[in-house]
Amino acid sequence: MQTFNIIKRNRKYFAAQTKSGHKCRILIDSNSEKLELGTQELVVSDISIKSKFGVDLIFKLQCSVDEQKEAGIRTLTHYKYNSELVARCKELGGKWDAFSKCWLFSGLVEEEVDELDYLYNSELVGVELTATREIGCLKSPVSFLGYPLAAAKSRDYGATIESDVALIKGRATSGGSYKNWETVIESGTVLRLHIPSKLVENEAGTIGGFNYKVLNAPNKNVR
DSSP: EEEEEEEEEOOSEEEEEEETEEEEEOOOTTTTTTOOOOEEEEEEEEEEEEEETTTEOOOEEEEHOOOOOOOHHEOOOOOOOOOHHHHHHHHTTTTETTTTEEEEGGGGGGGHHHHHHHHHHOOOEEEEESSSSSSEEEEEEEEEEEEEEEEEESSSSEEEEOOTTTEEEEEEEEEOOOOSSEEEEEEEEEEEEEEGGOOOOOSSEETEEEEEEOOOSBBBGOO
């Protein structure tokens, strides 16, 4: 779901602006033919054209204006930032509402949002991770299933373990070059944290360079 200011109806496209003020176009088809001028909250597909000169922002409505109005609004909250969840929310047209601290979606994607709620808001379990190799991430935190574990900000000042992650053994540091620095977790490093139980299907396994094992049953009191 995105906010647009619909400015003018032309022959093939509506002239519009995004919430951030960028000029864009919205394709006129059977879904958008009843679109009114002014500010609209719309569920769209991005059909922009990229070239060496820049990006021509073009969008297409995923369903008719009437269907979008009837679908209503669906919300999603989550207890901790997760990069994979954020990416999926954006793919579904979600919009972060800072005031209510939740994602807003069109009711058209209710089933998909319910699935995210089921996974990411399931009861928490304690998990112990052991790095099977040195793990480095370019200009970003090292994460497990989308949850950040440690983050560097440059090549020379090391890395900081996230506040809700326990470092049991080993080290997180920084590396790479001055311009292309990395967050690095050394091989053999052991970390513990709580994650939603539905994200780990087995009691133990290997994901993204980490061996993991579940330490306890779902813990309702940690939320």
